[in-house]
Amino acid sequence: MGSRRTREYERGExxxxxxxxxxxxxCVWVRETSFGPDTRISFGxxxxxTALTFQPTDLYDIADVDHAADSAGDDFFIGDIEDALSLWGIPYRREARMGPVNP
Structure with a gap:
């Protein structure tokens, strides 16, 4: 699947x-996955x-995702990439899944 990088974060559970x-x-893809008590409370x-996919351009490509990750440290979220794509007018596809829903 070409180049791939992953960052993992833990805060309590x-x-x-x-x-x-x-x-x-x-295409460039970015995927964020979470589970634990915060996810249960925030998303039920x-x-x-959540996954984003976009065709890289001269304005925004995989190097920009790398730079965003390196610059943000522990505060790197998929929303940062989504905001940048919107800012630069780069079309992207967003897919979200959750499960199972809390009773």
């Missing part, structure tokens, strides 16, 4: 990971996953 890379077709689900 909450676990979050964010991964990004390039697909064989040249045991886990959640």
């Amino acid at each position: 909450e676990r979050r990971s964010i991964s990004w890379g390039e697909a064989p077709d040249g 689900a045991a886990w959640r996953e």
